[in-house]
Every structure is written in structure tokens, then in C-alpha cells.
Amino acid sequence: MTLPPWRIDRIVQGLAKGEVIAYPTEGVWGLGCLPDLEASVSRILAIKQRSWTEGLILVASKISHLERYLDGLSGKERRLLERTWPSPVTFLVPDNGHTPSWIKGDHDKVALRVSQHPVVADICKALGAPIVSTSANPTGCSPALTALQVRQYFGSKIDLLVPGNLSGLKGPSEIRDLETGEIIRSRPVR
Template identity: 30%
Template sequence: MRLLTVSPSTPDPALVAEAAHVLRAGGLVAFPTETVYGLGAHALDAAAVQRIFAAKGRPSFNPLIAHVPDAAGARALTTAWPDAAARLARAFWPGPLTLVLPKRAHVPDVLTAGLPAVAVRVPAHPVALALLRAAALPVAAPSANRFTELSPTTAQHVQKALGDRVDLILDGGAASVGIESTVVDLTGARPTLLRPGTLSVAALAEVLGDVPLPAPSPGREDAPRPAPGMVERHYAPRATVWLFDASARDAMAARLAREAVDARAGALLLSPWDARPAPALPLPMPDDPAAYAQRLYAALHQLDDAGCAVVLVERPPDTPAWQGVRDRIERASR
């Protein structure tokens, strides 16, 4: 595994070209996007895409997102481009939005978990866009971590999680958004929200003129998912996560005393902890949903690295703006 450090705003073309060469040769390249670091492979090379599944330990029923440099790149992978796709792309690309659309025949089934639709996104990070343009091919890129574990927001997180399973890492600094993209399915009669993110339902509705439907249950645990991030337990640290409401702080302190006597406990808190006992490593979190999302995975990595066996997480408000964050911490606690 090699690591190349690049400017997050003006990446060196020679270094980007080196990473692009690895992708064209069927290798794996981890690179920064504005959401999290992705583990990239040539999206139209089935063998290269299969290397992603092997490196992550990811089950074949979980599809991947194809990253492209612009809307034209997305249309080249899809058989339909409805008006809703055009409006969403104009409003939010480049950015943390993934669209699911009917796929063309040349898109390999391994990329889409055998489903007839492909997930596509135009990332907003200058390094990601430079890499996509230099490689001149769509890049499959789930989060660069082991399956169900914490997503990486820095190159160091990638190194810790994957090590020599990746051929090259482009270190472009910390991700600015911090959680994975919002995913909207446009294959049905009405748009469907498959995965919430920092792009809110309200923002989508302003463009669509309609509120996206919630995703239906995928059924069996091994049933193909229409989008990434839809398994029950996901985005999880090594530590056990306990969620609590601010009003239940005393009850959580009692549980901490009762069940975690010998465990090192951390906490992600929106308000000061005033109960006893207290977690050993309390981390204050921002009360703004975008700032919280940017900090979330880094904070959980920090507590994992400190050896915490338990992490207490105070639930943020149950409002649309917090939907993406609440989804991640709920799945981490299962």
C-alpha cells in the first residue's frame, strides 16, 4: 500500500495521474470525497469491483455507487433520465446526493447486486473530481472501511481499517461533510428516499415539488438492497453504543454503574453530563446538524482508539435536519 499526500484544493496532476493509472489497471485506490473516503475501482471492470467486496468483506447483496465527474457521465450508465433526475442533478451536483436509475446493459451486475438499477453520484471534492477526470472512467467507491464498521473521514482511518488491502491511498485531508450521501431512488412512479444524509428531505422536496417516500423494508437479511447503507447494523465502532435521550441521563448513569463497572466508557454529548458516575471520556458535540455530521465518525474513531468498550450517545433532536445523523447512530447501536 502506498500513500500519496495531495492538496485538497489543488491536487498535483502527476499524483492524480498515478492514482488514475492504478484504477485503469484494475487496482484499488482510496480517495477523499466530501462525504467520507471511498474505496475506488473501475466500475465497469467486474473483476476490479469484486476486489472491493473482498477487501471490505462486503456481502454481494449490497450494491455500490458509481462515481462520475458530471451528469453526462451518469447518463452514460443509465437508460432513463427523468425530469426529476435532471432537476436534482442541477440543484445538488457536485454534492452529497446519489440517484438510483435504470442501468445500461454494460454496467456489471456485481456493481448493482444483480438489480436492474445503478446508483450514481458526482462528488464535490476537488481530489475526487480530478481523479475521475484523469481516469476517464466511472469509479465504484463505497466507504473505505471493513463492512459494517466506522466509515473513514481521513486517510489515517483508511490505513487503520484496510492496510494492504488497498493499493494506493490519496490523502487529501479530512472530509468536510462527514457522513455518506443522501440516496434517492428514481426508478418508480414517485421518488423514494433510500438513505438519509445531510441533504434534507425538505431540500429535496423544494426541487422535486414532492416529498420522497420512505424506503420499504428490504425483507430478508440477505435480500439485495437497492442502495448501500441499508443493513440493520452499520457505521459501527468496535465499542458498544448506548443511545439515550437527554431526559434519561440519570437512568443511563445508573446503567453505566450497573453494566460497565470495569469498562472504559466514552460519550458523545450535546449537553453537559451532570450525573454520577460519569463516562471517562466525554466528548462535546456541536448542536448544529451539519457540524455534528462532520465530527461524528472522527469522534467515534477517537473513542475506539482510546480503548473505550462502551460509548454513550445522546440522541439529537428528532427533526428532518438531523435525520441523517440519527440514522447513522441508530444503526451503529444495533
């Protein structure tokens, strides 16, 4: 589902004002905001009842949106990202000093993904930048799989619920350490 231009404009304006959005991804609904707005990120963490120390994912529609976080990678690491993305694979990339603490949490790596989901792609393309992506659920609960579940979990705590559908994965994205290749969280089955 591609979003109409008027809706994309509304989402971008809301994000710029610090709004928190809920949106569909490949396998679960996500909560998002602009990563440089600490107050918005703090709202997401409060809504989820999640500690800042755990860190959050940044999702983009193309690698160029993530350049500031990729500076310093080896050619081999860079080629692996280019071969893998866009896909529902999140990589833990060494922090090069450009990641705010409220995004990376208590870690020396930042979680990054280039998504092929049309809603995520539309939003990030319009922004020319990544957004925060974390599953839409209170800590300890299953991630929301429908817009209705998002509303049941969060009600009016979300500023904007972006329409759309999941892409068919059965759960959150795979998480892989870029340096070691270790799979931290397995890819869900379609």
C-alpha cells in the first residue's frame, strides 16, 4: 500500500513536531518518531514502559539515509549491508560516535535496518532520513499485529496511526551483529 501524498505530508509534519506514530512494518506494528528528538523518543519509551538502556532500531528506506551511522565501516561490512538490504534484517553496527545515547541505549552498537515495506519506505523517503522503529507493545506483551491491537494497547497515547498492512512475516525482524555475524534474534517464518 502506497500512501497518498497528503497523508505522507501529514505524517512528516507530525514527526517534525515531535509526534509519535504507529505504523505497519514487515512483521509487526511499530512505534516511531524522529531519532534526534529526545523528548519524542522518551515518550515512546514511557508508552512502552521500556528502559532507555535497551536501545531502539532506526529504520530507513535506503542506505544513504543511514550514512552518518555507517561512517568507519570496512568495505567488506559495507558490501554485506548493500547485499542484504532492503530486507527485514536489522544489523547491529558499531557506534561511530554519531548515535545519541537515547537511541543506542547502554550499548556500543546501533541497530539499523533498511526496510522494503511500502509504508516505511514512503515515510522515510519523504523525510530523507530514518525513523525510530520499535515494536508496538508494552514491555512484556506480544507485539501488535493489527491496528486494533495498537489502539487496545495505547489508545490516545499515539498521535497518529498510519494505515496499512503487515508484509507477511510472522513477527519482528531478524537482528544480526555486523561484526561477528551472530544472529541475536532469528528471522520469523512467513
